[in-house]
Amino acid sequence: MENVKVIIWGLGAMGGGVAKTLLQKKGVDIVGAIDIGAKVGKGLFEVLGQEFPDKEDIKVGSTDDYIKPEYADVVILCTDSYVKGNFEKIKLIVENKMNVISSAEEMAYPKAQNPELAEEIDQLATENGVSVLGTGINPGHIMDLLVLVMTGALIDIKHITSKRINSLSPFGEAVMEEQGIGLELNEFNRRKEAGEMAGHVGFEESIHMMADALGVELSEMSTDMEAIVTDVDRKSPYGFAKAGQVAGVFMTAKGMVDGQEFFNLEHPQQIEPEQVGVDTGDYVIIDGSPKVNLINTPEIEGGLGTIAMLVNMIPKIINADPGLKTMIDLPIPHAIIGDFRDQIKEYKKIVK
């Protein structure tokens, strides 16, 4: 069988990380890399800042260079967080008869906030005989998939708490800006009121995914965010918050079923949590029969975790039936240590 062929669209932190990971894996080749601006025309290794002597260096190009009929088995799309931002790109890819895995948080469960576009993506994918998935560490794993997997061992559930207490310190300038690190509190609140604070994108997707899987009807859901104001100066590689300034965002979401709180999600994100005695970790606490009291500490690092999910789901989306898929439709995610080709059903391979 030919190696699995992958195009990476968007060479930021996530797309670049996917590229570096795939260049160290067996049975898989990067056959295309798409970006805009100064990166176009450069070699991929130069853009990644790393050589991979056993692999072919390709040129970073435009969609015209690489989005061509059956040019790859899958395109990894790492451009933005939103279904609306992804839609035209996905349409172009599936019309060229390639599968898609997107890092867009909203694509993890697109029908949560964009049911019409989700329907349209499903139709386009089905017509073209390919499949489309959105995934990542969160949404896509820690605050939804892992919770659901634990409920597999339960016969009944009264209430679910899912918490992800993570450090923003490993992230770069874009994340510092998005999360308001270093803002004065009144500026944070002004931006929040104006709808300019993104915070974590994905609560709607996680809660709707869980509700649909469990078969409970959400009567209401709400999300909120509060500034985490620091008492002491905190400094991370790309962020700085003086005492009294914003060092992170405490995101929360609640989902109601039959008039009672059923889902409680808490996701405080901040730089240098250790400095103030905050232990990071992933928590799944379920009041059910039996009960679940799970902690993973420290938390799975968001950047690497998302890169891993995008890479590890490649065989699953190639093997899938045509259409728009989510993490609850496909076999479980797992690492791939061996040859990618061993994970592929031959009749589903696009590049023969």
Added chain:
Amino acid sequence: MENVKVIIWGLGAMGGGVAKTLLQKKGVDIVGAIDIGAKVGKGLFEVLGQEFPDKEDIKVGSTDDYIKPEYADVVILCTDSYVKGNFEKIKLIVENKMNVISSAEEMAYPKAQNPELAEEIDQLATENGVSVLGTGINPGHIMDLLVLVMTGALIDIKHITSKRINSLSPFGEAVMEEQGIGLELNEFNRRKEAGEMAGHVGFEESIHMMADALGVELSEMSTDMEAIVTDVDRKSPYGFAKAGQVAGVFMTAKGMVDGQEFFNLEHPQQIEPEQVGVDTGDYVIIDGSPKVNLINTPEIEGGLGTIAMLVNMIPKIINADPGLKTMIDLPIPHAIIGDFRDQIKEYKKIVK
């Protein structure tokens, strides 16, 4: 759509628990119950020792009464732990064109120890257009599936430790006998040497499942068991071990990859662990990129956990493509709070 129709074959602790759970769920009916001996001819509610006023009480019967063409959508088989013990029963069920979920530990990954029978089951199921799955809490979830799901967030792995430290106190006389509770050490060792101590069944299945999913080649695997001798008298509802006697079994397994230990599984099972300061729990510790350090404490109770997995996988095996399936082939397990029919693809329903 008609309610999902289920036959339960074997009304011991597991089959009986599945029956009680299903009788409290929506959109699913028990249409057959099979056992041997004194239970035959009695009403199911009498055998379960519980009334379910909204549900029909059926008579416990034989295979002739219930294993008939397309009589149910799925048969839950809870009779023994082994592929050889299951084989003729599965053959009879699939030849009557019904799906199967088995609680037999070896059926969780039958090709680990019974590759020829696994092949034959796959062929029989495929020919008859139905699917077959083995599952439970372990193997099937805690020491294999949960580990794999955590590796979904990893780009590389050096070593995996999976531990399940559980209490045997909730279990009945059969388990006390199987695990040697109350034996003198020399009698335990005699039985162990003679191959008469079953201990935990499932390490071969868990390790082969994980190795195949990750794509690593096992060069060798080994299992061992040691008696847990108590310093103090321990008493559980069905078990008793005097100081100096056996209060449990410490089961271990190792799997080697490229001449190095890659999988390390530890599973100490004992009555009343709290009495001697042993904290029960499920642990997944992965030396990889990133690392995993997960604890669920106390452990998911084995009995309820297995019952839940058998119940919760019903829609997944009905929806599956024909053939022998394992937990790594099917969508993730999760609890079902709503109507079972909402989880079923209409064209896969057997009883229309």
